[in-house]
Amino acid sequence: MKALLIVAVAGSLGALARYALVNLVGGKAFPWGTLAVNIIGSCLMGLAYVMIMERQVWPAEMKPLVMTGFLGAFTTFSAFSLEAWELLDRGEGLLALAYVLLSVVACILALTLGVFAGRASL
Numbered sequence: 001m002k003a004l005l006i007v008a009v010a011g012s013l014g015a016l017a018r019y020a021l022v023n024l025v026g027g028k029a030f031p032w033g034t035l036a037v038n039i040i041g042s043c044l045m046g047l048a049y050v051m052i053m054e055r056q057v058w059p060a061e062m063k064p065l066v067m068t069g070f071l072g073a074f075t076t077f078s079a080f081s082l083e084a085w086e087l088l089d090r091g092e093g094l095l096a097l098a099y100v101l102l103s104v105v106a107c108i109l110a111l112t113l114g115v116f117a118g119r120a121s122l
């Protein structure tokens with residue numbers, strides 16, 4: 001139960017941080033705010049991964065707080081980036097490429113399907 005509360009609180013803070021940064025950076029012709037969030041979040045996910053999982057500089061109990069909660073809500077792209085990197089790190093470059101391409105294309109198609117479904121119900 002404690003872990004769920006930690007993830008929930010950290011997730012709330014991550015979502016608020018995302019909202020603030022997207023609005024601060026803005027971007028109407030191009031989603032600069034979202035791009036900034038995704039890049040910053042991916043960088044922070046990489047840092048957290050090393051500090052928690054590899055070097056154990058930060059305690060393992062920080063993973064749900066930082067990686068799942070805050071960064072998971074700040075940007076899910078950071079989790080996607082980490083998973084792609086892990087495939088590359090294991091020497092599975094072709095699988096990593098397939099994951100990246102499939103994720104991007106499938107998610108854009110799924111979003112498009114959702115938009116059409118939502119618009120059709122109006």
